[in-house]
Amino acid sequence: MEDKELNLVDHLDELRNRLIISAVAFIIFFGVGFFYVKEIYNFFVRDLDVKLIVLGPSDIVWIYFMLATIIAIAGTIPVLATQIWLFVKPALRPIERKISLSYIPALFILFIVGLAFGYFVIFPTVLNFLVELSGDMLVTNFTAEKYFKFIMNMTIPFGVLFELPVVVMFLTSLGIINPYVLVKVRKYAYFILIVISVIISPPDFMSDILVTIPLLVLYEISVNLSKFVYRRKLKKEKEWQEQYGDMEEEIDEEISR
Template identity: 75%
Template sequence: MADKELNLVDHLDELRKRLIISAGAFLVFFIVGFIFVKDIYQWFVRDLDVKLIVLGPSDIVWVYFTLAGVIALAGSIPVLALQIWLFVKPALKPIEQKISLSYIPGLFILFLLGLCFGYFIIFPLVLSFLVELSGEMMATNFTAEKYFRFVMNMTLPFGILFELPVVVMFLTSLGIINPVTLKKVRKYAYFILVIVAALITPPDLVTEILVAIPLFLLYEISISLSGVIYKRKLKKEKEWEENNQYEMLDEN
């Protein structure tokens, strides 16, 4: 009983260490983002025909913290992924350690691709739809807080959703899921993705379809990648077991 309690304490200490490192990385990238926040702001508003307005000093602070927070989130993803890998590493086989470590760059790249997809493709479509909806009935003025909240709603969900293939590959390499399971729950996954598409887009059927189709493709790509990883996992585990058997025979 004492050994179990000691083991639990060691795990909690290790988890605390990993969380502190991740939080420290987030803080460092947040400071960097805050230093360059004016340049980031100017890049976001470069194509706007109107000048953003603020309704109070707190709006300025909110915009600064939001932009710096996004930079911090993107920059700290590889660090967080590495810390998670280091935490679970002792429980993984050597083969699983090598495979799972290779996914860390993919998490960062896919997150950036998701942000780019949301900002350069979905965001202009939705924004133009909403502006045209007002027609000549209303004057088009945006507050900085509302505008950047809208930008974040159109980009961050895609940054997270684009991580799906790598997450599926990682879970498959650990043996938690497999392509057979993913195919069985496909219809439920599609239903959830349709709901996600409806939540992050205006009530326009065309826009919802344009958002849902890439999400469906992501899921299908995840299934295919899971199949590849699953086959490799079975093959390498078989080779590993055979090598261990040969070593045991040699020792005897």
């Protein structure tokens, strides 16, 4: 009993250390983002025909923190993924370690691709639609806070959700889920993704559709990738069993004696 308690304490200590490393990485990337916030700001407002306004001094500080946070999140993702992999590594077989390690760079790449998709495809489409909707009735002015909140709503969720295929592949390779489960819960997953789309998109029907369709496509891609990983996993396990199965049986017999 004491050995089990000590083992649990060791695992909790290791988990805490992994989280501390991830938190330190976040702070470092936050500092880098804060230092280059002017360049980041100029990138986001380069195509605007109007000057952004602020309604108070606190809005300026909020913009600095928000832009730095975006950089910190993007930079911390591969660090956090590596720490998670190192934490679960002892419980994985060599073949599982090799496969799961390859997913770490994919997480970062897909996050950036999701941000790019949200910013270069969804964001301008929705923004132009909403601006044209006002026509000549209204004078269009943007506060910096509202503008950057709008950008975050159109990019960060896509950055996170674009990682769905890699997460599904990773969990499939560990045997936690399989494609048959994903197919079985498809209608529930669709409902959840539609709810997410409505929450993160502006309150108009066009925006909801533009956000919903990519998320549903992502889910279907995830299902097909899960099928691919699952078949590959079964094949690898069969090869492993053929190569090392007899050896494991001999070891078990020796232990039982």
